[in-house]
Amino acid sequence: MKHERPKISDVARIAGVSTATVSRAISSPDRVSVETRAAVQAAIDSTGYRLNHAARNLRRRRTGGIVALVPNLANPFFSQILSGIASVLGPAGYNLLVADTETAGADSLLDYAEPSRADGLIVLDGRLSADALRGRVPLVEACEWVPGLAAPRIRIDNLAAAELAIGHLHDLGHRRIGHVTGPRGNVLTESRLTGTRAALAARHLVLTDDAIYSGDFSIESGQAVADTWLGQPATSRPTALFFASDAMACGFIGEVQHRGLSVPRDVSVVGFDDIELVAHISPPLTTIRQPRTDIGRRAAERLLAKIVGDPVDEDTILPVELVVRASTCRVGRTG
Amino acid sequence: MKHERPKISDVARIAGVSTATVSRAISSPDRVSVETRAAVQAAIDSTGYRLNHAARNLRRRRTGGIVALVPNLANPFFSQILSGIASVLGPAGYNLLVADTETAGADSLLDYAEPSRADGLIVLDGRLSADALRGRVPLVEACEWVPGLAAPRIRIDNLAAAELAIGHLHDLGHRRIGHVTGPRGNVLTESRLTGTRAALAARHLVLTDDAIYSGDFSIESGQAVADTWLGQPATSRPTALFFASDAMACGFIGEVQHRGLSVPRDVSVVGFDDIELVAHISPPLTTIRQPRTDIGRRAAERLLAKIVGDPVDEDTILPVELVVRASTCRVGRTG
DNA sequence: CTGAAAGCGCTTACAG
DNA sequence: CTGAAAGCGCTTACAG
Numbered sequence: 289m290k291h292e293r294p295k296i297s298d299v300a301r302i303a304g305v306s307t308a309t310v311s312r313a314i315s316s317p318d319r320v321s322v323e324t325r326a327a328v329q330a331a332i333d334s335t336g337y338r339l340n341h342a343a344r345n346l347r348r349r350r351t352g353g354i355v356a357l358v359p360n361l362a363n364p365f366f367s368q369i370l371s372g373i374a375s376v377l378g379p380a381g382y383n384l385l386v387a388d389t390e391t392a393g394a395d396s397l398l399d400y401a402e403p404s405r406a407d408g409l410i411v412l413d414g415r416l417s418a419d420a421l422r423g424r425v426p427l428v429e430a431c432e433w434v435p436g437l438a439a440p441r442i443r444i445d446n447l448a449a450a451e452l453a454i455g456h457l458h459d460l461g462h463r464r465i466g467h468v469t470g471p472r473g474n475v476l477t478e479s480r481l482t483g484t485r486a487a488l489a490a491r492h493l494v495l496t497d498d499a500i501y502s503g504d505f506s507i508e509s510g511q512a513v514a515d516t517w518l519g520q521p522a523t524s525r526p527t528a529l530f531f532a533s534d535a536m537a538c539g540f541i542g543e544v545q546h547r548g549l550s551v552p553r554d555v556s557v558v559g560f561d562d563i564e565l566v567a568h569i570s571p572p573l574t575t576i577r578q579p580r581t582d583i584g585r586r587a588a589e590r591l592l593a594k595i596v597g598d599p600v601d602e603d604t605i606l607p608v609e610l611v612v613r614a615s616t617c618r619v620g621r622t623g
Numbered sequence: 624m625k626h627e628r629p630k631i632s633d634v635a636r637i638a639g640v641s642t643a644t645v646s647r648a649i650s651s652p653d654r655v656s657v658e659t660r661a662a663v664q665a666a667i668d669s670t671g672y673r674l675n676h677a678a679r680n681l682r683r684r685r686t687g688g689i690v691a692l693v694p695n696l697a698n699p700f701f702s703q704i705l706s707g708i709a710s711v712l713g714p715a716g717y718n719l720l721v722a723d724t725e726t727a728g729a730d731s732l733l734d735y736a737e738p739s740r741a742d743g744l745i746v747l748d749g750r751l752s753a754d755a756l757r758g759r760v761p762l763v764e765a766c767e768w769v770p771g772l773a774a775p776r777i778r779i780d781n782l783a784a785a786e787l788a789i790g791h792l793h794d795l796g797h798r799r800i801g802h803v804t805g806p807r808g809n810v811l812t813e814s815r816l817t818g819t820r821a822a823l824a825a826r827h828l829v830l831t832d833d834a835i836y837s838g839d840f841s842i843e844s845g846q847a848v849a850d851t852w853l854g855q856p857a858t859s860r861p862t863a864l865f866f867a868s869d870a871m872a873c874g875f876i877g878e879v880q881h882r883g884l885s886v887p888r889d890v891s892v893v894g895f896d897d898i899e900l901v902a903h904i905s906p907p908l909t910t911i912r913q914p915r916t917d918i919g920r921r922a923a924e925r926l927l928a929k930i931v932g933d934p935v936d937e938d939t940i941l942p943v944e945l946v947v948r949a950s951t952c953r954v955g956r957t958g
Numbered sequence: 959c960t961g962a963a964a965g966c967g968c969t970t971a972c973a974g
Numbered sequence: 975c976t977g978a979a980a981g982c983g984c985t986t987a988c989a990g
Contacts, residue, residue: 294982295983296984296985306961307985311985312986341739342982343681345966346677348984348986351676353718360706361705361706364702371726375719385688385708385719386705386719388713390712391709392713393713398976404967507903542902543903565842565904568877569905570904629982631967642967642975646969647975655975659976677966678968678982681966682967747969851988
């Protein structure tokens with residue numbers, strides 16, 4: 289049974305029609321008579337013919353693939369976004385290619401922006417080069433964005449998110465509020481820090497340098513922040529911290545608990561993302577929920593629209609939500 | 624500047640050679656004289672020529688893509704595996720296509736096993752049909768496997784993992800030990816349950832029905848198990864539980880803590896996977912570590928070897944490791 | 959509604 | 975070391 293794969297000409301011969309007709313019977317059945325269609329179908333069934341996508345794509349000058357450029361595939365934050373993307377792309381007949389901007393070389397990343405490689409790009413990494421991306425395949429940005437690149441963006445309102453977090457802590461009576469940032473140079477880091485500063489200013493509070501802790505979104509960096517914070521005088525250090533990622537908040541909480549302190553009694557913690565597990569840790573984490581699946585879905589839909597030439601609005605801001613759990617409480621005995 | 628993309632014939636014309644020579648200069652430079660190579664390179668630079676992969680692939684009868692079939696893309700467990708796969712595939716010149724077997728229809732999944740779609744398949748979902756997969760593109764299985772499908776498998780020794788977990792709990796003095804399973808019908812569920820039963824039997828203990836809790840790997844199912852367990856008499860219910868996933872263990876711990884009990888004082892908990900966060904929750908989770916990045920890497924390497932026709936050993940069993948943290952302790956006052 | 963023919967952009971025996 | 979030519983397997987104006 290190890291025959292050559294049947295091709296369209298085999299089907300044509302058996303059905304007694306031309307290859308053009310077979311092609312039409314497959315791609316636009318309504319342009320073919322009922323009888324011919326049946327004959328072609330019979331020939332397809334009897335030969336076990338299956339379309340060669342590579343050939344079709346070459347001829348149609350498309351690839352059938354969309355590439356998602358992910359900053360770090362190992363980061364579970366992106367799994368739900370990819371899931372959202374996949375749920376739109378699959379039914380639309382596109383393949384989802386995934387590339388990790390961390391393990392792929394810079395040059396190979398550019399290869400992905402080739403029309404012979406992919407029909408479109410979903411950029412999830414704001415550190416990529418605008419110049420390298422400009423003028424190539426259609427693209428959209430999601431979550432992060434590349435400054436200077438004019439492309440539709442699907443993102444959340446990071447300023448509003450900071451306002452929610454700070455407002456919540458302020459309402460609980462906190463006045464010494466700190467912020468733990470993401471990695472330097474990241475667009476999210478900037479906007480969340482700016483938002484925090486503004487939200488504090490609106491309440492006549494100032495974000496001093498010693499209340500800004502620099503992290504990099506990772507658990508480990510949150511752990512390190514615990515160290516720094518514990519080293520500061522209990523009477524002047526923040527009584528509440530707003531973290532730019534849940535992972536850092538978890539690392540922080542784990543470490544301060546390990547050192548014998550209690551959350552939220554000794555320090556209130558607000559995270560960012562609402563990743564899956566944080567509702568189930570002790571204490572359950574108060575955090576900013578990002579609609580991750582939706583971000584992925586919208587990004588994919590937007591890209592498909594752009595590919596077929598529909599006019600697309602340049603920016604989509606998805607709503608965030610403050611989820612209050614048990615890692616925050618009224619400012620207490622400490623301080 | 625909106626020209627047609629230059630093609631190989633444009634480069635050939637400018638370099639004053641044939642397209643065959645250009646092709647060789649690109650693919651096998653050493654078969655071309657130094658001068659010619661330089662001329663071709665100059666022409667490539669001046670035109671901005673970039674290879675069309677679709678055309679090359681059609682001609683070479685390959686696609687340059689490898690598909691990973693993931694049971695649930697949204698599950699962070701798979702993110703590190705994908706990362707491992709990507710780190711091998713990229714440098715080898717393959718695209719990584721990702722398909723979610725949950726959101727993709729069964730028929731579209733079969734499309735992925737088409738030689739015109741992908742050069743190979745990495746199957747991460749044991750529920751797929753062996754008949755549908757057999758005799759198509761080269762494939763390997765990782766983590767899970769499809770019974771009856773003869774393919775190289777990269778997996779861990781689930782029986783040995785259960786032995787490690789049960790041995791640890793037994794060493795701590797536990798005699799009433801329960802097991803929380805994965806979803807019914809999953810191959811991992813079966814082997815971990817079997818392993819648990821065997822490890823208990825080796826210690827003259829019996830796994831009774833009321834000490835088997837059925838979950839589905841999810842956090843929520845772990846939470847539900849807490850409910851069941853709390854409903855059992857404290858004098859006869861297990862003093863220790865071995866969970867088939869970390870997610871379930873976390874759901875369980877969160878819930879019993881919420882109900883005012885303490886882990887490990889009231890119940891010892893062993894998880895499975897060692898996902899990122901569990902070292903940082905309270906208490907840090909004792910668990911079985913799976914080398915997820917390595918599983919992905921090895922699966923990709925194995926597949927590439929199979930594609931080029933290297934003989935591949937059918938099965939690779941990767942070592943697991945018991946990571947003892949604070950969610951387990953000597954059997955105590957309770958019971 | 960259908961067919962003949964050109965062509966998508968490469969690669970690769972074959973010959974020299 | 976290099977070129978002419980065939981061909982990978984489709985699709986699509988064009989004509990009828």
